[in-house]
Amino acid sequence: MLAQASVDLDSLPLEEQVTLLKASLIAAQKAAAENLDAAQRARAEMVNYRRRTDEERIANSKYANSRLIANVLPVLEELELGVRHAEGQQQDPSAEANGSLLEGIKLIQRKLTGVLESEGVRVIEAVGLMFNPLEHEAVGTEESATVEPGYITQIVRPGFRLHDRVISPVQVMVAKAPAKEQE
CATH class of the missing domain: 2.30.22.10 (Head domain of nucleotide exchange factor GrpE)
Structure with missing residues (x-):
């Protein structure tokens, strides 16, 4: 509005110039407020986007090893079955020689369980x-x-x-x- 009026502004009476300049100022302030609002919204959207991607990254890293763990769990279960079976065989006199082997398997089982629990x-x-x-x-x-x-x-x-x-x-x-x- 001011650009059109600037050519004729000098030819207008002083009161009309003031009115025209006030209207132009109000329009410019409104445009500035709209631009500020748009910039603040864009900034808020960016902050929310970063927060969401950070949360997704954390969630993805938290469960990244789930496939590996799912493949290791049957091994742990089989170790447990082997230990139970070997403990059931302990009454056999020839099984005494296998006692240290059983203890070794139990140690492996405890370590594997500890690793999985730490994950x-x-x-x-x-x-x-x-x-x-x-x-x-x-x-x-x-x-x-x-x-x-x-x-x-x-x-x-x-x-x-x-x-x-x-x-x-x-x-x-x-x-x-x-x-x-x-x-």
């Missing part, structure tokens, strides 16, 4: 808890007079969580009500 892996608890399909995989049911139906009676295969994500569900047996005896 955020935790065993999912199950026995005595209500069945939760997000953490548990029912492989069967069993009648129980002592455990309420829907509660877990035993673990068939352990399950694991990496931080707050289930990477392998715990396989369990779930209690059901005993069948009514027919007379």
Whole structure:
């Protein structure tokens, strides 16, 4: 508005010049406020974008090793089965020579468990808890007079969580009500 009026501004009476300049100033202030608002919004969007990408990067790094851990967990489970089997064989007199081998396997098992725990892996608890399909995989049911139906009676295969994500569900047996005896 001022650009058009600047040519004619000198020819206008002083009062009209002041009115025209005030209107031009108000328009310029409004445009400046809009530009400032747009700049502040753009800055806020950039800050939010950086925060989101930082959170995503942290989450990605937190779970980056989940595939490796999922591949290592069966090895740990097999070590545990081997230890249990070897401990069951301890009554055999010829098994005494294998005692140091068993201790070595137990040491490896403890170290592997420690490494996994340091990476955020935790065993999912199950026995005595209500069945939760997000953490548990029912492989069967069993009648129980002592455990309420829907509660877990035993673990068939352990399950694991990496931080707050289930990477392998715990396989369990779930209690059901005993069948009514027919007379």
